[in-house]
Amino acid sequence: MRTIVLAASSILALAIGMAPAHAVLQISGSVGGISVQCADGQACDTNPNPNQLSIGDQTLGGVQFIGSSQTAAIGPPGNKLGTSSFQIINNSGGSVDIALAVSSTSFTAPTSLYSASGGGTFETAAGSTVDLSFYADAANGQGADTPTDAPGTLLFAGSHVAVGLTDTFQLNSGTLPLVETGPFSMTLLASGTLIDGGSLVGRTQALVTDVVEVNEPGSLALLGGALLGMGLLGRRRRAGSP
Numbered sequence: 563m564r565t566i567v568l569a570a571s572s573i574l575a576l577a578i579g580m581a582p583a584h585a586v587l588q589i590s591g592s593v594g595g596i597s598v599q600c601a602d603g604q605a606c607d608t609n610p611n612p613n614q615l616s617i618g619d620q621t622l623g624g625v626q627f628i629g630s631s632q633t634a635a636i637g638p639p640g641n642k643l644g645t646s647s648f649q650i651i652n653n654s655g656g657s658v659d660i661a662l663a664v665s666s667t668s669f670t671a672p673t674s675l676y677s678a679s680g681g682g683t684f685e686t687a688a689g690s691t692v693d694l695s696f697y698a699d700a701a702n703g704q705g706a707d708t709p710t711d712a713p714g715t716l717l718f719a720g721s722h723v724a725v726g727l728t729d730t731f732q733l734n735s736g737t738l739p740l741v742e743t744g745p746f747s748m749t750l751l752a753s754g755t756l757i758d759g760g761s762l763v764g765r766t767q768a769l770v771t772d773v774v775e776v777n778e779p780g781s782l783a784l785l786g787g788a789l790l791g792m793g794l795l796g797r798r799r800r801a802g803s804p
Contacts, residue, residue, distance in 0.1 A: 586602055586612075586613070586634070586666055586667055586668065587601070587602040587613055587614075587615050587632060587633075587634045587664075587665075587666040588600065588601035588602065588615070588664070588665060588666075588704070588706045588707075589601075589615060589617075589632055589645070589662065589663065589664045589665075589706055590662070590663045590706045590707060590708050590709050590711065591660070591661065591662045591663070591709050592659075592660065592661045592662075592709045593622055593623060593625060593658065593660050594623050594625070594654070594658045594659060594660075595659075596622065596623060597708075597709070599706075599707075600615065600617065601615070602614070602615045609631070613633060613634040613635070613636070613666070614631070614632075614633050615631070615632040615633070616630065616631045616632075617630040617631075623654055623658070624652070624653050624654030624655060625650065625651065625652050625653070625654055625658055625756075626649075626650070626651040626653065627647065627649075627650055628647070628648045628649040628650070628651075629646075629647055629648030629649065630645075630646070630647045630648075631645070631646050631647075632644070632645045632646075632664050633645075634666035634669075636668065636669055636670055637669070637670040637771075637772075638670060639772070640770060640771060640772050641669040641670055641673070641748070641770065641771045642768060642769070642770045642771075643664065643665075643666050643669075643748040643749075643750060643768065643769050644750075644766070644767065644768035644769075645662075645664045645750055645752075645766070645767050645768075646764075646765060646766045646767070647762075647765045648763070648764065649761055649762070649763050649764075650756065650761060650762045650765065651760075651761040652687075652756045652757065652758055652759065652760050652761065653758070653759070654758060655758055656758050657690075657755050657756065657757045657758060658755065658756050658758075659753075659754075659755050660752075660753060660754060660755070660756065661709035661710060661751075661752070661753040662709055662750075662751070662752045662753065663705060663706035663708065663709050663710065663711055663712060663749060663750070663751050663752075664706055664749065664750045664767075665704060665705030665706035665711070665712070665747060665748065665749040665750070666747065666748060667702050667703075667704055667745070667747040668702060668745045668746075668747070669742075669745065669746050669747065669748055669771065670745070671742040671743050671744050671745060671746060672741070672742060672743055673740050673741065673742045673746075673771040673772060674739065674740065674741060674772060675737050675738065675739060675740060675771065675772050676698070676717060676735075676737075676738060676739075676740035676769065676770065676771045676772075677734070677735055677736065677737050677738070677769075677770050678696040678717060678718040678733075678734070678735040678768070678769050678770075679732070679733065679734045679735070679766070679767070679768055679770075680692075680694040680720070680732075680733045680752075680765075680766060680767035680768070681730070681731055681732040681733065681764070681765075681766055682730070682731060682762050682763060682764050682765035682766065683728060683729065683730040683731075683762070683763045683764055684724035684728070684729040684730075684731070684760060684761070684762055684763075685727070685728055685760065685761045685762075685763060686727055686759055686760050686761065687724045687729070687756060687757055687759075687760025687761060687762065688724050688725050688726060688727070688729070688757070688760075689723070689724060689755075689757050690723075690724040690754065690755055690756045690757050690760050690762070691721065691722070691723050691724070691754040691755050692721065692722050692724075692731070692752065692753075692754040692762075693719070693720075693721040693751075693752070693753050693754055694719065694720050694721070694733055694750070694751070694752050694767055695712070695716060695718070695719040695720075695750075695751045695752075696716070696717045696718045696719070696735070696748075696749075696750060696751075696767075696769045697712040697713065697714045697715060697716055697717060697748065697749040697750075697751070698714050698715055698717055698740060698742065698746055698747070698748050698749075698769070698771075699713040699714025699715070699746055699747045699748075699749070700714065700715075700742060700743075700744070700746050701713065701714070701746075701747075702744070702745045702746050702747050703747055704747065705747060705748075705749030706749060709751075709753075710751065711749070712749040712751050713747065713749065714746075714747065714749070717735070717738070717740065717769070718735040718738075720733035721733075724760075740771055742771070748769050748771075750767050750768075750769060752767060
């Protein structure tokens, strides 16, 4: 979990005091009580492409963050908000609490389904914890103004406690209904504790929705006629007609 926050926080620390007003894609984190924030296109963002927010490798309070990336993909044919980090290593001398929020706005409707997932591998980190939650907001509100800022409705949440020397976890909602009829926002929250000497590798979290194509009345009539014709043909064959 902290990998999520830590990776982002390192560069986010460069943007303290620079509140991203109404940003589209942004991240806010707290690492060991240090608050950090970064938005797409700010100086702390090392990726010049829109809807892609990357943070350079950093060491923050004895915690090393390697490879952090946040992305927002706007449909059609689908929407996705994701966050990931390659590795987070805690050499601070003690356990570190981490909280992270990633949010983006104006995802495309209509939608009918969503899936939420997250995972990673704890190494030499028994006792470390991770809590993941996923939100969607029909009011299209901006989230991640703070590490706990998540407007809208909670869609899915899951948690995990690391055991053993190597512990791989995977949380998945499966495919569930989500009906959005206008532009909406999505927010990912992550929090947890990483013990001293532990690391989190390959941390990922994503919320994905589909976009439903609206058929024209003429297309629906054509489809209905085709189905009716197939039904009549099948009836004739069962009755022995040529």
